[in-house]
Amino acid sequence: MADTTVEVERVSKKFRRGELHDSLRDLVPALVRRAVRREPQPELAAREFWALHDVSFAVSRGEALGVVGGNGAGKSTLLKLLGGILRPTRGAVRIHGRLSALIEVSAGFHPDLTGRENVFLYGTILGMSREDIRRRFDAIVAFSGLEEFMDTPVKRYSSGMFARLGFSVAAHVDPDVLLVDEVLSVGDLVFQRRCTERMREVIRQGTTVVFVSHNLRAVSDLCSRALLLDHGRVTAAGEPDRVVEAYLVDSLAGRHDVDGRDAYIARVAVRGADGSRTVFQSGERAWVDVDVTARTACDRLSVTLYLQDGNALGVFDTSTQRLGLDPIRLAAGETFHCSVQLDLHLAPGTFHVGAALIRYDVQREYDRWFPAASLVVATDRDVRGIANLHPRVVAFAPGPAPAPSSRP
Amino acid sequence: MSQPVQFRRGVRRWWDLVEMLAWRDIQIKYKQSVMGFLWAILMPALVVGAGVAVQYGLGWYAGRRVDVQNLAAVAVKSVPWAFFVASLRFATNSLIANRELVTKVYLPREVFPVAAVLSQFADFAVASAVMIVVLAFAGIGASPALAWVPVLVLGLVVLCLGLGMFLSAAALFFRDVKYLVDVVITFAVFFTPVFYPVEIFGRHAATAMLNPVAPLLVGLADAVVGRRAPDAAWTAYALGVAAACCAGGVLAFRRLEPWFAERI
Helix, strand or coil, X not given: CCCEEEEEEXXXXXXXXXXXXXXXXXXXXXXXXXXXXXXCCCCCCCCEEEEEEEEEXXXXXXXXXXXXXXXXXXXXXXHHHHCCCCCCCEEEEEECCCEEEEECCCCCCCCCCEHHHHHHHHHHHCXXXXXXXXXXXXXXXXXXXXXXXXXXXXXXXXXXXXXXXXXXXXXXXXXXXXXXXXXXXXXXXXXXXXXXXXXXXXXXXXXXXXXXXXXHHHHXXXXXXXXXXXXXXXXXXXXXXXXXXXXXXXXXXXXXXXXXXXXXXXXXEEEECCEECCEEECCCEEEEEEEEEEXXXXXXXXXXXXXXXXXXXXXXXXXXXXXXXXXXXXXXXXXXXXXXXXXXXXXXXXXXXXXXXXXXXXXXXXXXXXXXXXXXXXXXXXXXXXXXXCCCCCCCCCCCCCCHHHCC | CCHHHHHHHHHXXXXXXXXXXXXXXXXXXXXXXXXXXXXXXXXXXHHHHHHHHHHHHHHHHHCCCCCHHHHHHHHHHHHHHHHHHHHHHHHHHHXXXXXXXXXXXXXXXXXXXXXXXXXXXXXHHHHHHHHHHHHHHCCCCCCHHHHHHXXXXXXXXXXXXXXXXXXXHHHHHCCHHHHHHHHHHHHHHHHCCCCCCXXXXXXXXXXXXXXXXHXXXXXXXXXXXXXXXXXXXXXXXXXXXXXXXXHHHHHHHHHHHHHHHHHC
């Protein structure tokens, strides 16, 4: 297919834990051992493991593929294989067109050089010709917002400034394929916003983007397809929202220890009107089900439910007691369930649901489970922050505002 | 895109990188130093000074007069020697020193040792320019034999590139190489005819000339100070070794490159 720019075919990559022999003293015995021992080697020798195992996918022109997964899932290895930095143990990686990578923004910077000098250095490293850089220099500097610091050595920069300049250079290379590794999280909010915008523009211009991130909202927002990696294998692929959901479900399952508790939260689930799911439109209605089990008789229990955003900021908090419901009384072995309906007037983002089982009068916490579930909120309108106040512009015209009495 | 265009672009990119990295190394070397670029002149001047001092000392001890010719020969040999030593040291470390780039961004990795040699060559060029002025004042005039100088210098550069490529790759896998290179280079000045004429090795002179740097240095002294063409056989030998080193270095580098990022 002419339109395919990135092809990954049954790629596997093997790594070894621990030290390799790093000096001649270690190497010689190892070589002798290898020469003497003639038995066939097993597929995975001791201490070896698959960082990626049998991964295949293809990305077409103008498509943005998001790659999500926990630490050590193989995301960076995948990017390095795509970038040609590592070679696959098995399988093939084919890139059609010019490739550039936005991996660790400032690897190419030298602290002793000035901002201006580093722009040229890093631009060249990323594959721009000198004329390209000269032509785009002003755009790069304007994008970084560091006009006054161009003649200062970058060792005097703050880490934010450093990263901003790095991203600005990288954002102005135009390759056919762009690899992006968790770089949208640099700089302040304004700069992050500018980066996201720039990414969108790059994708619109027909660049193929492979995007690795822990920022699940960015993946949902920017990517047209996503891939979930788990211990080197692809465990989900397709629609970004679905993949993000699968990731959240995967990564949060089974982290809750209920041993030795008199009463515990047995289940927390988020669902929409049409059943279990984790991606919601802002303003949509969701239900959180909480099941409680008592091992011994307990009295005056209440269920607390709360929401935090990705930065651990408390967004919402409530409890059955505060909502005026009766305290829960349970005999040994009894179960109880409640279901709380929430209207998610939230700005887009990932939110984590926590639940606790508390007896308030004696301040006893029987159980707490966080994050017990997660949900992703998406919007069609671009609003930021935590809450979605559903903005609607009702006046938008030149001239002074009319007298207050005439306003609706 | 047609093949030639792509190829030209590739070469262009490759050279841009080499230039940029060499320029970076030159810049860094003289940043935040009071003397700045003067060091490029001062360092080789010190090496030449050391050579001249040794000559003087020996001459005095042996009771013979030290003539300008001898001193000029020492100067002509010690400047390229300083280049050779610095290039090898620098090139050997070039991949390790650029670890961030080797593991994070894809570049044709040969650019690192090549840029290392190039950046040292810039210093060499500056020192040579100064030396030419000094030699002119000392009464060492031009002669047709000077036509050999570019050939011999090219041989030296090619030798540095070949060794640099090989050693940089080797040092990436085994840090021992770095120390071995340091030690060998430190002692090499004793068995290379830099501060002495090769005749000082007596009947071992031919053995000393097996070191490919020796014929190149001796040849340079012959061409510049002696105003005669260098010995054809030894020059051919040295150029041959340099070419072989370069070819071997490139091949070894190419073979090892796929493992650079994970073994560094």
